Amino acid sequence: MASALEHVAWETCLVDPQPDRALEAYARRKTGIPVRSIRYFTPVPWLARAVIDLHPEYGLLMHLDQNTADLLTLIVSRENSCRFCYAAQRALLWGQGMSEAHIQRLEQELSAALAPRTAAAIAFGRTQSRVGPAAAGDARAALRNAGFGEEEMKEIAFTVAVTDFLNRAHTIPAIPARPLERMPDQFLPRLLRPIINRIIERHRSRGQSAPLERAPSHPYARLIERYAGSPIASALGRTMEEMWASPHLTRRCKLLIFAVIARGLACDVCAVEIRNALEAEGLNEPTLARVLTHLDAPELDEIDRLLVRFARETIWFDPAALQRRARGLRDRLSVPQLIEVIGVTSLANGICRMGAMVMGHS
Amino acid sequence: MMLALAMSATIAAVLAVALYRQWQRARNLQRQLRAAAADLEHLQKACARLAPAGVVQSLVADGIRPDVGPTAERKLATALFVDLVGFTAMSERLEPEILLRIINGYYQCVSDAVDEHRGHVGSYVGDGIVAYFGAIQPNPWQCDDAVRAALAMRASIRDYNAELAREGLPTVAIGIGIDQGPGLAGLLGSRARREYAFIGRPVNLAARLQALTRVHGTDILVSEALRTELDPGFILTPMPATAVKGFAEPVVTYIVEGHSAHVDIAEAPKTSARSSRDSSA
Numbered sequence: 001m002a003s004a005l006e007h008v009a010w011e012t013c014l015v016d017p018q019p020d021r022a023l024e025a026y027a028r029r030k031t032g033i034p035v036r037s038i039r040y041f042t043p044v045p046w047l048a049r050a051v052i053d054l055h056p057e058y059g060l061l062m063h064l065d066q067n068t069a070d071l072l073t074l075i076v077s078r079e080n081s082c083r084f085c086y087a088a089q090r091a092l093l094w095g096q097g098m099s100e101a102h103i104q105r106l107e108q109e110l111s112a113a114l115a116p117r118t119a120a121a122i123a124f125g126r127t128q129s130r131v132g133p134a135a136a137g138d139a140r141a142a143l144r145n146a147g148f149g150e151e152e153m154k155e156i157a158f159t160v161a162v163t164d165f166l167n168r169a170h171t172i173p174a175i176p177a178r179p180l181e182r183m184p185d186q187f188l189p190r191l192l193r194p195i196i197n198r199i200i201e202r203h204r205s206r207g208q209s210a211p212l213e214r215a216p217s218h219p220y221a222r223l224i225e226r227y228a229g230s231p232i233a234s235a236l237g238r239t240m241e242e243m244w245a246s247p248h249l250t251r252r253c254k255l256l257i258f259a260v261i262a263r264g265l266a267c268d269v270c271a272v273e274i275r276n277a278l279e280a281e282g283l284n285e286p287t288l289a290r291v292l293t294h295l296d297a298p299e300l301d302e303i304d305r306l307l308v309r310f311a312r313e314t315i316w317f318d319p320a321a322l323q324r325r326a327r328g329l330r331d332r333l334s335v336p337q338l339i340e341v342i343g344v345t346s347l348a349n350g351i352c353r354m355g356a357m358v359m360g361h362s
Numbered sequence: 363m364m365l366a367l368a369m370s371a372t373i374a375a376v377l378a379v380a381l382y383r384q385w386q387r388a389r390n391l392q393r394q395l396r397a398a399a400a401d402l403e404h405l406q407k408a409c410a411r412l413a414p415a416g417v418v419q420s421l422v423a424d425g426i427r428p429d430v431g432p433t434a435e436r437k438l439a440t441a442l443f444v445d446l447v448g449f450t451a452m453s454e455r456l457e458p459e460i461l462l463r464i465i466n467g468y469y470q471c472v473s474d475a476v477d478e479h480r481g482h483v484g485s486y487v488g489d490g491i492v493a494y495f496g497a498i499q500p501n502p503w504q505c506d507d508a509v510r511a512a513l514a515m516r517a518s519i520r521d522y523n524a525e526l527a528r529e530g531l532p533t534v535a536i537g538i539g540i541d542q543g544p545g546l547a548g549l550l551g552s553r554a555r556r557e558y559a560f561i562g563r564p565v566n567l568a569a570r571l572q573a574l575t576r577v578h579g580t581d582i583l584v585s586e587a588l589r590t591e592l593d594p595g596f597i598l599t600p601m602p603a604t605a606v607k608g609f610a611e612p613v614v615t616y617i618v619e620g621h622s623a624h625v626d627i628a629e630a631p632k633t634s635a636r637s638s639r640d641s642s643a
Contacts, residue, residue, distance in 0.1 A: 130499075131499075132500070134500060263502055264502060264503075265500075266500055266502075292502075293502075293503075293593075294503070294506055294592075294593035294594075294595070295503060295506070296593060296595065296623075312503065316480075321477075
């Protein structure tokens with residue numbers, strides 16, 4: 001099955017896979033199948049769990065129909081030229097029993113015979129990937145005009161944002177995509193396809209209403225609260241909490257990464273969220289202003305300076321160029337630091353896009 | 363009886379061969395269709411290098427609706443104009459092959475520096491190149507990016523000159539002008555031919571500043587408007603206000619000497635041109 005992204009240049013993988021039985025067992029329990037790609041993230045457990053916990057396929061969506069969510073994941077991955085996620089989503093659809101011809105038809109019909117609601121959702125996904133929150137207001141209006149309710153729109157924003165996160169998390173370290181691209185053409189997966197289908201079907205689930213156990217107190221708590229009642233709130237809340245608490249990068253450095261990405265995406269609501277948290281970390285207003293204007297300030301340490309510059313590279317990118325820039329960080333950071341940078345920049349790109357849509361217009 | 367059996371077997375064999383051929387033909391056609399779809403996708407991606415993806419799609423749509431005129435929008439962007447000093451004289455005295463070798467190397471140095479700093483080469487005007495920063499996607503760091511690109515060009519041309527000198531070829535010198543301001547960005551041109559461009563005062567002033575580098579005896583000049591947006595770490599030398607064609611008031615400019623503490627993440631060398639051969643998980 002030829003993937004439309006096979007021509008996209010993709011560097012060799014930046015990090016070595018590190019087996020972790022507990023995390024791999026966790027992923028297998030949730031998805032039903034071995035997820036070998038999380039071995040690349042195991043030195044930073046919150047990231048390894050996040051790529052599983054936030055996936056829109058497994059028990060998070062209550063209102064948006066799963067087919068639209070699947071299509072959104074496919075299209076946003078294609079927009080972002082993420083060979084890994086695009087191949088993974090195609091393999092997932094194939095594993096669920098969809099024929100190659102059907103998948104190709106789905107892709108080809110994207111610009112033609114789609115239902116107006118699906119077309120509006122896809123247009124939103126594309127806009128978020130290409131223009132970012134600057135176009136969130138118009139895209140939101142278009143979704144409402146197409147008949148989507150408030151809860152469905154929030155789930156669309158979540159699906160697109162999580163795909164933006166997953167795309168970057170797999171693109172920046174250049175996780176090998178070839179095995180997934182080849183899978184539908186190989187004898188063994190073809191033979192086992194009916195079994196794979198049954199396993200996937202058993203583990204695929206719709207979300208169940210879940211109260212937010214406790215009010216979060218970390219940055220972006222407002223965003224989590226907007227999803228109160230949905231399983232998205234607890235999954236996202238847990239990921240954010242673990243990310244802020246993770247020791248490999250300082251909290252200030254993570255906030256600066258979020259601030260730079262919010263600035264690059266011109267997301268005003270995110271800027272306010274981050275500014276308050278950075279002030280609490282002791283970074284004064286003039287220093288933050290200088291960092292956001294010039295990506296530098298004398299008050300920053302060497303790692304901060306390096307990473308605020310890297311953060312802006314993750315907003316709009318060509319995969320191979322971004323992968324080469326990430327490789328440039330390898331000599332200056334430890335492996336867990338490097339993987340945490342990948343996780344934080346990826347998550348920030350998703351959260352800032354989601355924040356503008358869900359917390360208010362930029 | 364035997365004859366009937368033999369005839370049936372022959373007919374069955376002929377039918378099987380025909381069916382097999384038909385199946386093979388269908389498979390080939392399917393393969394060709396897939397290859398064509400991949401080519402189209404590849405073409406669209408390649409076009410995205412010439413213009414933003416959204417613009418490419420509207421261009422495709424306009425292709426079947428020839429009544430639709432060019433589309434453009436107002437944007438705040440930075441224009442960088444670079445030109446070869448003394449190119450006309452050089453072109454008169456050098457053999458075409460040597461001239462081509464020299465100018466292509468210069469184009470490469472400039473384009474690489476623009477790409478590396480998130481810019482977009484707009485057009486080649488003879489030996490001049492116009493590049494834009496922030497004209498395609500929003501870029502709040504466009505002024506710093508443009509000046510860093512200019513410094514990278516200076517360094518790259520220095521290395522290129524060393525290479526030319528080793529080969530016994532004449533060396534080159536460049537002049538660069540940079541300005542930032544509002545302009546019109548989009549697909550501009552006639553129905554028959556359009557290109558993605560940014561037009562307006564910043565492009566005109568950048569071109570004038572580039573010419574002014576000869577007057578001030580330097581290689582990089584930026585405008586006052588651009589200076590106010592620049593990282594204070596850039597080392598600038600003010601030049602006296604000078605009258606330039608097309609502008610009512612004399613123009614204040616600054617020479618860019620360098621940066622006091624330049625930190626950047628260099629791209630590591632390519633590990634593979636294409637990754638179909640990437641390692642297995």
